[in-house]
Amino acid sequence: MQNKLPANYKLTAYTDHAHKLIINTERKNQILNFIAENNWATVSNLQDFIKVKHRQSITRLLDGLVGTGKLFVNKILVNNVSHNVYTITNLGCFSINLGYRYYQFRLSTQNFLHATKVQSLQIISLSFGFTWINELNIIRSKLYSSQPDGVLIVPKSSVQISIELQRNKLNINSFKAKINKCLADALNKKFTSILYVCTDNVTANIMSRTFNSINSVKGKNNKSVILTPEYRKYFEFINIIDYHNYLNKLILQG
Incomplete structure (x- = not known):
């Protein structure tokens, strides 16, 4: 006879998923606020800022923000290596209740x-x-x-x-x-x-x-x-x- 799943199994799974959504939303807002305050940020610095262990975790968050039009990704070549640099868009500012802070990434x-x-x-x-x-x-x-x-x-x-x-x-x-x-x-x-x-x-x-x-x-x-x-x-x-x-x-x- 097979063991039955706990009565609260579905609720627990749903709660875990909901909790992850809340955490990801908080992290995205942290990223948007940090970039709005500093004009731009790199993947590595943002990974350290929101304290995630794996590079793919921060990459997924950033890809999501770029995909929804809240961030724009810029490229800079350093020692023949291309780096992604993220800046905030008008929609990104609006989503965290800020007035638009226009910034064009131009750094040597x-x-x-x-x-x-x-x-x-x-x-x-x-x-x-x-x-x-x-x-x-x-x-x-x-x-x-x-x-x-x-x-x-x-x-x-x-x-x-x-x-x-x-x-x-x-x-x-x-x-x-x-x-x-x-x-x-x-x-x-x-x-x-x-x-x-x-x-x-x-x-x-x-x-x-x-x-x-x-x-x-x-x-x-x-x-x-x-x-x-x-x-x-x-x-x-x-x-x-x-x-x-x-x-x-x-x-x-x-």
């Missing part, structure tokens, strides 16, 4: 590589429970003369950290000009400190040594500003691989 390869890694730092920070002010909102605010890549806000504190992603060694004069602007913003209480996150062609050690070799920068009215120990304390340099540990330390300090 170098800017794309830089911005993709900044976006990755943003996603990591959000996953740790921090608030992140992205470059778009920084530009719109007109508050920062240094124009950081992002501003990290530590929860339950007044600590705000300017984030500068550095992929290449800076020309010394460009670096001095940047230091001056960062220092001016810090002294004007725009943020608490400046963190250089180093990757690709430059290390934290190289950036730190270069920074320590600079005695002064040109400030307001072309006056020299001596980089005193007090001023130097505003600046930190880490490698991108250490960013998780950096956030953990901030949490422990808080």
Whole structure:
């Protein structure tokens, strides 16, 4: 005699399916909101953002959003490899109750590589429970003369950290000009400190040594500003691989 299926078998199956639909709807809305806030995103960053293990899972979600006209897929060639970059459409904005945010994807390869890694730092920070002010909102605010890549806000504190992603060694004069602007913003209480996150062609050690070799920068009215120990304390340099540990330390300090 065959065993009967449980009386609630169909209900359970239906409930599981309904639950999956709810989860997928939430994930799609998360994707749309993230892209609307950041203008664009890559598959890899979106996979990290919504925390799905398998590439095919995020691909299915994105294909669905493209298929329903809520996202548009752009192509960019980097080192002879084509990458999909997603931007939001008018319908996509409407579906999450936003006014249309027109954006035409136009990034050079170098800017794309830089911005993709900044976006990755943003996603990591959000996953740790921090608030992140992205470059778009920084530009719109007109508050920062240094124009950081992002501003990290530590929860339950007044600590705000300017984030500068550095992929290449800076020309010394460009670096001095940047230091001056960062220092001016810090002294004007725009943020608490400046963190250089180093990757690709430059290390934290190289950036730190270069920074320590600079005695002064040109400030307001072309006056020299001596980089005193007090001023130097505003600046930190880490490698991108250490960013998780950096956030953990901030949490422990808080």
